[in-house]
Amino acid sequence: MITRKKGSSIVIACLAALLALASVSATQAAPAAPITGDITFVGLVSLDTASAGSANTVTLWSGLAPGNLPQVEDRDGSFSAFVTPGDGVTFHAPWTLSSGPIMNFWSVDGFKFDLTSSTVFRTANSVSVSATGVISGNNFLPTPGVFRFTTQDVSAAGQFSFSAASSAVPEASTISMLLIGAGGAAGLRILRRKRA
Numbered sequence: 001m002i003t004r005k006k007g008s009s010i011v012i013a014c015l016a017a018l019l020a021l022a023s024v025s026a027t028q029a030a031p032a033a034p035i036t037g038d039i040t041f042v043g044l045v046s047l048d049t050a051s052a053g054s055a056n057t058v059t060l061w062s063g064l065a066p067g068n069l070p071q072v073e074d075r076d077g078s079f080s081a082f083v084t085p086g087d088g089v090t091f092h093a094p095w096t097l098s099s100g101p102i103m104n105f106w107s108v109d110g111f112k113f114d115l116t117s118s119t120v121f122r123t124a125n126s127v128s129v130s131a132t133g134v135i136s137g138n139n140f141l142p143t144p145g146v147f148r149f150t151t152q153d154v155s156a157a158g159q160f161s162f163s164a165a166s167s168a169v170p171e172a173s174t175i176s177m178l179l180i181g182a183g184g185a186a187g188l189r190i191l192r193r194k195r196a
Contacts, residue, residue: 035135035143035168037077041089041106043070044159045151048094052151052160053125056098061091062159070162072108077168082138083109097129097149105147106166111137113147113166126152135168144169 043063047055063070065088072087089108097120105115118131128150135145146169151162 032139032141033078034170035078035111035137035140035145036170037075037079038165038167039075039079039083039108039111040073041070041162041164041166042073043089043162045162046159047151047155050155051125052127052153052155053122055127055151056096058091058093058095058097061093063088065089073163078138078140079111082111097127105131105133107137109138111135113145115147118147126150135166 043061043065045058045062046060048057048059049055061070062068065071065086067088069088070091072083072085072089074085075083087108089106092102092105092115095102095105098118099115100117102115104112106113113133113135115131115133117133118129121128121130129148131147131149133145133147134142136142145166147164147166149162149164151160153160
């Protein structure tokens, strides 16, 4: 005959309730998953100056994808099922490198990036931008993300090669829910071991 202490039954009931609450809360708050992974882009840009080091604005985006668009170089994570390397990407133009928010800054195959802020880094003949924003689309949860852009001298026919990448960054609330669930499961295992 197994005897249970009254306190351990209460602890088990509390942990079960906590797990159920976390599960219901996660289901209600997150009907879909956040975006994971990275996507990279390549192409050409026209700038407002003859040197990338002094540029303030991208006036035109172009590339080798159909429609003279920049293209996806590679992707992983959530992007893999929807995006193929070589697909054309639409970018907002003109783009002032130190801009504020720009809705639909880039879009490809049902994904889009809404830029919220950017920081510019320069050398004498290159410019890099690190931007933050939100990636959304294809029934995923809107997910915080970063966008990094780089171009450098020399240009051919007034166009500079560029490379760029976006990365999805999981939200703290999503990570917290996962940790609560893992903590509750670990607590139940410990209680079961003590009872045995």
